[in-house]
Amino acid sequence: MTQLRRPPGGRDARIMLLAQALDRAGTGVWAAACVLYFTFVVGLDAGQLGLLLGASGVAGIAGSPLAGHLADRFPVRSLLIGTHLLRLAALCLLLVVTDFALLLAVVAVTHLGDRAAKTLEMLFATRVAGDRRATYQALSRSSANAGYALGAGLAAIGLAVGTRGAYQVLILADALSFLAAAALVWRTREPRGRGRVTASASDEAPKAPGTAPAGPSPWRDRGYLRFVLLDIPMNLDDSILAIGIPLWLVNHTTAPHELVPAFLVINTVLVVVLQLRVSAKVRGPRQAAGAVALYGLTTLLCCALLAAATGGGAWAASAALLAAAVLVTAAELMRSVSSWELAVCLAPREARASYLGVAGMAQSVQKSAGPLLLTGVVMAAGPAGWLALGAGVAGLSLVQRRCSLRRLDRLAAAESAAPATAAA
Numbered sequence: 001m002t003q004l005r006r007p008p009g010g011r012d013a014r015i016m017l018l019a020q021a022l023d024r025a026g027t028g029v030w031a032a033a034c035v036l037y038f039t040f041v042v043g044l045d046a047g048q049l050g051l052l053l054g055a056s057g058v059a060g061i062a063g064s065p066l067a068g069h070l071a072d073r074f075p076v077r078s079l080l081i082g083t084h085l086l087r088l089a090a091l092c093l094l095l096v097v098t099d100f101a102l103l104l105a106v107v108a109v110t111h112l113g114d115r116a117a118k119t120l121e122m123l124f125a126t127r128v129a130g131d132r133r134a135t136y137q138a139l140s141r142s143s144a145n146a147g148y149a150l151g152a153g154l155a156a157i158g159l160a161v162g163t164r165g166a167y168q169v170l171i172l173a174d175a176l177s178f179l180a181a182a183a184l185v186w187r188t189r190e191p192r193g194r195g196r197v198t199a200s201a202s203d204e205a206p207k208a209p210g211t212a213p214a215g216p217s218p219w220r221d222r223g224y225l226r227f228v229l230l231d232i233p234m235n236l237d238d239s240i241l242a243i244g245i246p247l248w249l250v251n252h253t254t255a256p257h258e259l260v261p262a263f264l265v266i267n268t269v270l271v272v273v274l275q276l277r278v279s280a281k282v283r284g285p286r287q288a289a290g291a292v293a294l295y296g297l298t299t300l301l302c303c304a305l306l307a308a309a310t311g312g313g314a315w316a317a318s319a320a321l322l323a324a325a326v327l328v329t330a331a332e333l334m335r336s337v338s339s340w341e342l343a344v345c346l347a348p349r350e351a352r353a354s355y356l357g358v359a360g361m362a363q364s365v366q367k368s369a370g371p372l373l374l375t376g377v378v379m380a381a382g383p384a385g386w387l388a389l390g391a392g393v394a395g396l397s398l399v400q401r402r403c404s405l406r407r408l409d410r411l412a413a414a415e416s417a418a419p420a421t422a423a424a
Contacts, residue, residue: 008136009128012188016128017139019184020121021147023084026177027114028151030091033159033170041167042098052100052107057368059108061361063115068357071123076353077190080120084182087113091175095168119360123353124188126344134288134341138279141336145271151177152264216351218358223407227346230400231339231362232369233393234295237331239370240302241267245324247379248386253309253317263325270329275336282337285345289404291338295331296397302327303390307383346407 007013038044038052070079090110097106121140129136154173158166218224246260282291302324309320339362347355378385 007139008130008132009125012128013125013136015184015188016121016124017143019181020140021143022177022184023117023181024144024147025151025154026174028148029155029158029170029177030151030174031148032152032155033167036159037167037171038103040162041164042103044100044103048100052104054368055104056107056111057364060111060115061364061368063112063117064119064360064364065354065357066112067116067119068123068354068360071120071353071357072351075190076120076124076127077185077188080117080124080185081182083113083117083120084178084185087117088175088178088182091171091178094171115360115364119357122340122360123356126340126352126356133344134279134282134337135276137336137340138275142272142275145268145275149268216348218347218351218355221355223403224346224355224358226403227342227400227407228359228362230396230403231343231359232365233396234292234335234339234400235363235366236370236373236389236393237295237299237328237335238363238366239374240299241325241328241332243371244374244378245306245321245328247375248306248309249317249321251379252382253321254314255309255317255321256314259318259321262322266322266325267329267332270326271333274333278333279337282341285341285408286405288338288341288345289401289408291334292342292397292404293401295334295338296394298327298331298334299397300390300394302331303386303393307386310383342404346404346411348411 007017009016035049038049044052067079067083087110090106090113093106094103097103122137125136125140126133151174155170158170241263245263249255249260250257282288305320305324305327309317309324312320340359343356343359344352347359373389378389381388
């Protein structure tokens with residue numbers, strides 16, 4: 001609680017954390033209700049629903065790089081307010097839109113705004129929190145998970161009622177969360193250091209809106225693009241928890257179906273309780289690179305347990321699945337302190353906003369491709385599929401660690417050579 005009252009970044013960070021918690025509470029409401037709303041209220045069949053969610057996920061991939069690109073040219077605070085209002089408008093349109101083609105557009109805009117908002121929130125945070133961004137990230141994840149849990153609980157009430165009006169109230173609750181978040185962001189101050197991550201006294205005066213910044217392009221930086229590409233499988237814990245473990249339980253084990261909600265409860269509680277402690281152990285980019293290797297090892301152990309869950313009775317399967325949920329949460333804790341820290345530190349200082357926008361694509365791509373990988377490849381191969389997935393992620397995590405350390409060495413050498421050249 002002390003950390004929440006006095007977070008890195010002071011007053012503005014505290015307001016932003018509250019805005020994020022309200023935003024995620026609304027998102028939790030909609031996440032719990034959207035599939036049932038589109039099925040029972042709008043009347044979409046399974047094929048249409050899959051196409052709708054898949055297309056919206058693809059649209060969301062563009063949200064992060066677009067946000068980073070704009071953040072190099074316009075104030076982050078204003079962009080974030082605009083993004084919240086865009087999401088508000090899109091949610092309100094869902095109350096009146098039933099045509100499938102229009103639904104595709106509306107839901108795509110919503111997902112685009114979601115990903116853009118998350119990137120802008122972290123850009124804001126890393127600028128105001130400075131070198132303590134890892135601590136802020138931990139606070140952000142804890143408050144976000146608490147918000148999700150609150151939202152899911154509120155959604156349960158509406159889903160129990162089950163009427164069209166109840167579903168519409170849930171949509172309005174999500175929309176109002178965006179309005180409240182926008183109002184809170186309006187109370188913050190724009191952090192200095194456009195295009196940078198940590199503002200300092202030596203920052204130049206802000207450029208006029210629309211002025212193109214001078215700096216390298218992440219799209220031409222092969223080393224950074226390699227990091228982003230390798231970061232995609234480092235986000236697979238999200239799909240394993242939400243899709244892989246529940247479907248594996250239902251289709252391949254004798255564990256009771258009533259166990260499924262426990263996986264989310266375990267994840268939420270452990271993240272809220274442990275995120276700050278884990279983040280305190282990882283200080284700096286080199287330790288973050290080590291956390292990537294731990295992510296791979298933890299994911300491998302999780303996948304091994306899932307593969308073994310088919311070999312025993314209901315009690316043994318339940319124990320293996322619950323242990324797998326704990327391990328995949330541990331992997332998530334590792335990822336949360338390593339991915340963003342490396343994305344920041346591996347980017348050039350003068351163009352970090354646009355670089356971080358590109359880095360945010362890794363999670364978006366995983367959200368689109370991860371479920372297809374698990375359902376179409378891993379589960380189709382049975383226990384061997386889980387073992388192959390775990391081994392693949394573990395191997396790629398070692399590659400990511402090695403590449404990250406090498407790039408950190410090159411960046412450090414370049415920075416140390418720059419003052420010497422200037423002095424000469």
